[in-house]
Amino acid sequence: MPRWNRLRKMSIRLLHYSDIENACDDPVRMGRLAGTIQSIRGEDTVVAGTGDNTAPGVLAHYYEGHQAMPFFRAVSTDVETVGNHDFDFGTAPILDVVSKSPQEWVVANVYEGESDRGAPFAGLDGTTVLHRDGRRVGFVGVVDPATPRIASGASELNVTNPVESVRKAVSELGNSVDHFVVLAHLRDDVETDVAAVQGVDAVLGGHVHRERHEAVDGTLVVRPGANGQVVWEVELFDGDRSPIATRHSTSEGPIDESVADMTRERLADVGLLETVATVDDPIHRGLDERTRGESRVGNLVADAYRWAADTDVSFVHNGGLRTGRPLSGEVTAGEVASVHPFGGTVEVLGVSGEQLRTLLQAAFRPHREDGRLWHGDVSGMTVEYDSEAGRLIGVAVNGQSLEAGREYRLATNSYVVYSDDWPIPHEATIDSFGLPFETVADYAREEGITVRVGGRLQDC
Structure with a gap:
């Protein structure tokens, strides 16, 4: 056997994507994600996904997750x-989707x-063993226990x-596999706890939209972030x-034109390729821009709410805004909608000044470690806060000081x-x-x- 072949067989490679979300609304991004995986896969690879790859997104509302199927088939995902x-x-x-997808x-x-x-759930197994080059890789999938609370469609499920x-999975499979990998859609801290389980070789993470690459008690933990911008290649x-x-x-990857074309066709079929505006100064949509204070993208959504509902003020939880390419040049309906690609409705409420202040106080959540301060965007208001003291100082509505009563x-x-x-009173809803x-x-x-x-x- 040639030396290069002996060296190649020393490892198994995992190609990891996660949280594709509204990348499914972007033909170029989807084409590059598929092309990147195709360019580095081989007989020794396992292609793995770790959740939120069928939603959210604008196309997801029209196709209920099936918009991801061309991607799954193009990269021949193995396990998810x-x-x-x-x-x-x-x-x-x-x-x-589970019944029709290849993985x-x-x-x-x-x-x-x-x-x-x-x-x-769905009679799915919790674990599987895949064989590559004569070796066995065990996989277990786990999801955030908060899922029934944060996903309305999962409210009848029990997540342990x-x-x-x-x-338990390590105990059952540990002696029968050569490597053990966790597919984890979890918060940071729980992801770390999973990595500390004896016998786990690697954790492929999702859910949190910040990238991660570190060792926890000798276990490799990687996370690609959101929207198909990164693929991790893990060697075991x-x-x-x-x-x-x-x-x-x-x-930097090649484009799978068939995946890009299918995405364009689906966008066109539901009228999302229509140009709705022209933007001369690009509006950036990164997580840092959205959470370190006022942002143009946050103002855009807040202004849209107030415009549509004709209200005094509006408030947008910026955790519901999504990262993507900047809005620039001729912008389509799909590109604008992908900024905030969620269902539900825009609600109008009658709230007191004191209730409004309580809401704004809850939106100011300083995190010293990453510098992120603000978790809401507003229209019709001026909000003053002291990031050093960690408190809200004052609120004005259309130039007038907020009146508590x-x-x-x-x-x-x-x-x-x-x-x-x-902290919003449900009974205050006036209209939807x-x-x-x-x-x-x-x-x-x-x-x-x-x-x-x-x-x-x-920030005063």
Whole structure:
């Protein structure tokens, strides 16, 4: 056997993507993601996904997750677990995707019933063993326990402790496989706890939209972030050698034109390729721009809410805004809608000044480690806060100081109204409008996109 072949057989490679989300609305990005994976895969590779690859996104609302199928088929995904957003349209659509897609789906901690004594979700196995070059790689899939609370379509499911599920899977498979890998759609801290389980060689992570690449108690943990911008290539070696990971930026990869063309066709079929505005100064959509204070993209969505509902003020939870290429030049309806690609409705509420201040205080959540401060965007208001002291200072509505006892008409979305994460009185709802992403596209079509940063959020 030639020396190069002996060396190649020393490792198995995993190609990892996750949280594609609204990349499915971007033909170029989807084409490059597929092309990147195709360019580095081989007989020794396993292509793996770790959830939120069928939703959210604008096309997802029209195709209920099936818009991801051309990508799955193009890269011949081998194994995948679910994410919370894969349940955005209920269980039936994701079950249909599972039945028609090429990959094997595994999830060990989701049950249909009130406890882990119920039936496993969709009858799926929690683990699988894949063979490459005569070696066996065990996989277990786990998802965030908060999924029934944060995904309306999963409310009837029971999601158990992922650490215990991984520990059980290692115990059952550990002696029969050469490597053990966790497909994890979890928060940072739980992902770290999973990595600390004895016998785990690597954790391929998702859910959190920040990239990750580190070792936890000798276990490799990688996470590509969101929207198909990164693919991780993980090598698992025989013996005691630790796994290594190589980052591949899809922006530098080749384009699979068939995947790009299929995405364009689907966008055209639902009217999302229509040009609705021209943007001379690019509007950036990165996580840092959205959470370090006032942002143009946040102002755009907040202005659209207030315009559509004709209210005094509006508030947008910027966790519902999504990263993507800047809005620049001739902008299509799909590109604008992809900024905020969620269902639900735009809601109008009658709230007191004190209730409004409480909401704004909850949006100011300083995180010293990454510098992110603000988790809401506003229109019709000026909000002053002190990042050093960690407190809200003052609020003005249309230039007038907020009056605690006065009622204001507030536009926001149904997630903010009905989620336990935000202090909003449900009974204050006055009216409901259309889908948030359609509202933003309609605003751009009627009013154009000339939004600027203008002192709405002030750090004093």
